[in-house]
Amino acid sequence: MTRAELINQIKKKKSFLCVGLDTDIRKMPAHLLSSGDPIFEFNKQIIDATADYCVAYKPNLAFYEAEGSMGLESLQKTIEYIPKEIFTIADAKRGDIGNTSSLYARAFFEKMNFDSITVAPYMGEDSVVPFMAYDGKWVILLALTSNKGSKDFQDLDINGRSSKLFEEVLKTSRKWGTSENLMYVVGATKAEKLRAIRKIVPDHFLLVPGVGAQGGSLEEVAKFGMNHDCGLLVNSSRGIIYASSGYDFAIKAGEEAKKLQQEMEQYLDVYL
Amino acid sequence: MTRAELINQIKKKKSFLCVGLDTDIRKMPAHLLSSGDPIFEFNKQIIDATADYCVAYKPNLAFYEAEGSMGLESLQKTIEYIPKEIFTIADAKRGDIGNTSSLYARAFFEKMNFDSITVAPYMGEDSVVPFMAYDGKWVILLALTSNKGSKDFQDLDINGRSSKLFEEVLKTSRKWGTSENLMYVVGATKAEKLRAIRKIVPDHFLLVPGVGAQGGSLEEVAKFGMNHDCGLLVNSSRGIIYASSGYDFAIKAGEEAKKLQQEMEQYLDVYL
Numbered sequence: 001m002t003r004a005e006l007i008n009q010i011k012k013k014k015s016f017l018c019v020g021l022d023t024d025i026r027k028m029p030a031h032l033l034s035s036g037d038p039i040f041e042f043n044k045q046i047i048d049a050t051a052d053y054c055v056a057y058k059p060n061l062a063f064y065e066a067e068g069s070m071g072l073e074s075l076q077k078t079i080e081y082i083p084k085e086i087f088t089i090a091d092a093k094r095g096d097i098g099n100t101s102s103l104y105a106r107a108f109f110e111k112m113n114f115d116s117i118t119v120a121p122y123m124g125e126d127s128v129v130p131f132m133a134y135d136g137k138w139v140i141l142l143a144l145t146s147n148k149g150s151k152d153f154q155d156l157d158i159n160g161r162s163s164k165l166f167e168e169v170l171k172t173s174r175k176w177g178t179s180e181n182l183m184y185v186v187g188a189t190k191a192e193k194l195r196a197i198r199k200i201v202p203d204h205f206l207l208v209p210g211v212g213a214q215g216g217s218l219e220e221v222a223k224f225g226m227n228h229d230c231g232l233l234v235n236s237s238r239g240i241i242y243a244s245s246g247y248d249f250a251i252k253a254g255e256e257a258k259k260l261q262q263e264m265e266q267y268l269d270v271y272l
Numbered sequence: 273m274t275r276a277e278l279i280n281q282i283k284k285k286k287s288f289l290c291v292g293l294d295t296d297i298r299k300m301p302a303h304l305l306s307s308g309d310p311i312f313e314f315n316k317q318i319i320d321a322t323a324d325y326c327v328a329y330k331p332n333l334a335f336y337e338a339e340g341s342m343g344l345e346s347l348q349k350t351i352e353y354i355p356k357e358i359f360t361i362a363d364a365k366r367g368d369i370g371n372t373s374s375l376y377a378r379a380f381f382e383k384m385n386f387d388s389i390t391v392a393p394y395m396g397e398d399s400v401v402p403f404m405a406y407d408g409k410w411v412i413l414l415a416l417t418s419n420k421g422s423k424d425f426q427d428l429d430i431n432g433r434s435s436k437l438f439e440e441v442l443k444t445s446r447k448w449g450t451s452e453n454l455m456y457v458v459g460a461t462k463a464e465k466l467r468a469i470r471k472i473v474p475d476h477f478l479l480v481p482g483v484g485a486q487g488g489s490l491e492e493v494a495k496f497g498m499n500h501d502c503g504l505l506v507n508s509s510r511g512i513i514y515a516s517s518g519y520d521f522a523i524k525a526g527e528e529a530k531k532l533q534q535e536m537e538q539y540l541d542v543y544l
Contacts, residue, residue, distance in 0.1 A: 022372075062368060062375035068383045069341040069348070076341070095392060096334060096365050097419040100294075103334035111340045120367065120392045122414060124421020142394060147369040149396020152444055157431035165425065165437065172424055 001087050001115045001136055003180045003229075006205070009055045009085060010230045014265040018056035018089065018207065019257060020237025021046065021078065022063050027242055029249050039067065039074035042249075044081055046241055049254035053261035056233050057082050058089040058207075079112055087233075088115045089140060089207070095120040101130040109137045116140050118185060118207075121169045125176055132177050139182050143169050143197070146187025146210030170200045179203040183233075186225070189216025194224035202227055209235045218260070222267035230272060236260060273359050273387045273408055275452045275501075278477070281327045281357060282502045286537040290328035290361065290479065291529060292509025293318065293350065294335050299514055301521050311339065311346035314521075316353055318513055321526035325533035328505050329354050330361040330479075351384055359505075360387045361412060361479070367392040373402040381409045388412050390457060390479075393441045397448055404449050411454050415441050415469070418459025418482030442472045451475040455505075458497070461488025466496035474499055481507045490532070494539035502544060508532060 010016050021043055025033075028042045035041040047057065059078060064071035082088055094104045094117060101119075108117045109131075116138035119128055131139045144154055144166040154166040161168055170184065183205040188194050197206070206225055210216045211234050218234060225232050236256075244252035282288050293315055297305075300314045307313040319329065331350060336343035354360055366376045366389060373391075380386045381403075388410035391400055403411045416426055416438040426438040433440055442456065455477040460466050469478070478497055482488045483506050490506060497504050508528075516524035 024375075060368075060372055062366075062372045062379065065379040066375040066383065068379070069344045072341045072344060091368075093366065093368050093392070093395075094334075096332075096363075097417070100332055100334045103296075103338040107334065107337040107340070111338065120365070120394050122392050122394045122425060123365075123417050123419060124424030124426070126419055126421040128421075145369070145395050147395060147398050149398040149400075152396030153394060153437065153441065154396070156433075156437070156440065159429035159431045161428075165428070168428065169425065 003205075005085070006055065006087055007229050009087070013053065013055055013261070014268055015053055015055055015261040016230050016232045016234055016264055016268070017054040017257060017260050018058050018233045018235040019046070019050050019054045019240055020091070020209075020235050021057055021059040022237040022241065023059070024063055025067065027245070029245055029247065031247060037074055037077070039064070039071060040077045043074070043078040045250040046253050047078075047082060049250040050240065050257040051083055051086060053254070053257040054086065056087040056089055058091050058235055060237070061090060061092040076112060079114065090114040090117040093118050093120050093142065095123050095127045097123065098126040098130055101127050102133075105131045105134065109134045116183070118142065121173060128173065129176055132181050137181070139177060140207050141169070141173055141182065141184055143184040144186050144188055144193065146216070150187060167196065167200060170197065174201055174204070179205070183207055185209065189220050191220055191224045194221065198225065198227065203231070205231050205233060207233045207235065211236060218263055219267065222264070222271050226267070226271045228272075230268065234264070277357070278327065278359055279501050281359070285325065285327055285533070286540055287325055287327055287533040288502050288504045288506055288536055288540070289326040289529060289532050290330050290505045290507040291318070291322050291326045291512055292363070292481075292507050293329055293331040294509040294513065295331070296335055297339065299517070301517050301519065303519060309346055309349070311336070311343065312349045312353075315346070315350040317522040318525050319350075319354060321522040322512065322529040323355055323358060325526070325529040326358065328359040328361055330363050330507055332509070333362060333364040348384060351386065362386040362389040365390050365392050365414065367395050367399045369395065370398040370402055373399050374405075377403045377406065381406045388455070390414065393445060400445065401448055404453050409453070411449060412479050413441070413445055413454065413456055415456040416458050416460055416465065418488070422459065439468065439472060442469065446473055446476070451477070455479055457481065461492050463492055463496045466493065470497065470499065475501075475503070477503050477505060479505045479507065483508060490535055491539065494536070494543050498539070498543045500544075502540065506536070
């Protein structure tokens with residue numbers, strides 16, 4: 001998907017919501033377990049209920065891999081089921097030497113037909129650029145993550161650069177691609193950090209986890225993270241897909257997605 | 273597998289060789305393509321030919337994922353076929369927030385029964401420790417990789433620590449586990465770096481890629497990387513598994529593995 005197509009979706013739906021499909025067979029409503037493929041059945045109903053309110057879906061690969069090759073078949077069916085105009089993100093956090101990253105790219109972009117994949121930066125340029133060799137496909141590079149452990153290395157001060165490591169990752173990697181094929185994972189929900197990040201990458205889209213269950217404020221993110229094209233995808237997983245554990249799980253998921261979309265619509269009106 | 277069991281294997285076989293199963297359907301001998309499961313058939317013959325000379329096998333997940341769910345079935349059969357006394361490494365370079373890393377651990381340690389997995393450090397402690405919750409299972413954390421891009425971030429000087437980032441990763445992460453459940457990927461083949469690394473982690477096993485096709489010297493690695501328990505697993509992938517592309521591919525693979533084992537035997541005699 002091109003940047004223009006993504007921006008178009010955002011304007012049309014007045015939403016920059018990404019729904020995280022962290023589908024866990026142990027957390028889904030019991031009545032689905034008797035279906036032939038409970039993971040796909042759950043995802044299908046979630047997609048039907050939320051597709052009007054979101055512009056992206058982000059399956060987390062770990063949840064599917066934990067179910068073995070059956071889980072990957074459920075994932076494949078899910079990707080095929082997602083409407084073509086909605087952006088898809090393989091939250092896989094891959095990254096390896098060049099020839100290996102090329103194979104991961106083949107797996108996610110050719111076999112599974114995702115629009116994008118999250119990639120870890122530790123191994124540097126040749127571990128990232130093979131994912132950019134596909135027209136209309138995107139790398140979403142980890143810059144600043146939202147977990148506690150993000151402080152261990154990402155916040156270290158780099159000598160002679162007046163940067164923290166995550167800022168150095170932004171400064172170095174922005175040369176590897178363009179705002180047409182490279183986004184960043186930014187788990188920041190604080191004004192100060194979002195401002196610093198927008199100084200380094202004013203044009204790139206940011207994928208922001210950590211709003212909702214992980215406690216961040218959507219308004220802060222919109223106020224300090226939005227750029228002239230919106231430039232944000234804000235993810236919510238558990239708050240939407242596990243809004244109810246009963247027969248009404250999809251209805252409740254749709255309601256939660258709609259609430260977030262309506263809040264986003266306000267911010268798009270005010271800050272864009 | 274416990275550390276004592278691994279060391280026992282090394283002493284018994286006089287080898288610290290790890291064979292990388294980077295099995296690419298496009299590179300394997302043509303006569304295998306008509307078998308029902310070419311990837312497994314290739315691996316089976318490679319394992320039969322090399323099991324006497326190596327102490328570990330390291331399938332690279334990208335090669336299997338690139339073939340979709342069929343590839344993962346080939347991988348599962350491969351893991352089951354590897355003799356139980358040989359250490360298995362899922363070269364997967366995973367790492368995500370805690371609950372997600374727990375699911376990857378379930379996938380690799382429970383579903384697939386690997387002994388260990390390679391993990392990327394960028395997301396910090398809570399992305400790594402869930403893999404250490406299993407008795408007899410190991411994390412192999414990326415410290416210094418052997419690719420060109422390793423210079424982009426791993427070699428950055430950290431302010432106030434007189435460390436490069438990869439050294440900081442070693443110093444910080446060694447507190448997360450012990451030498452009984454934590455190893456490091458160290459793509460160093462130079463004396464200077466190996467000495468510096470051994471000062472920080474004298475007891476831990478190091479998994480060293482980059483000998484052979486990637487150009488490192490096995491003798492340097494043995495001389496400056498070995499500790500009182502050997503403490504090394506040295507990987508060779510392409511140099512062994514693609515030693516020949518004909519009907520004799522397994523015989524040639526066995527010969528290459530034996531050559532490396534014999535060289536390793538010398539170094540074990542001299543440096544251990």
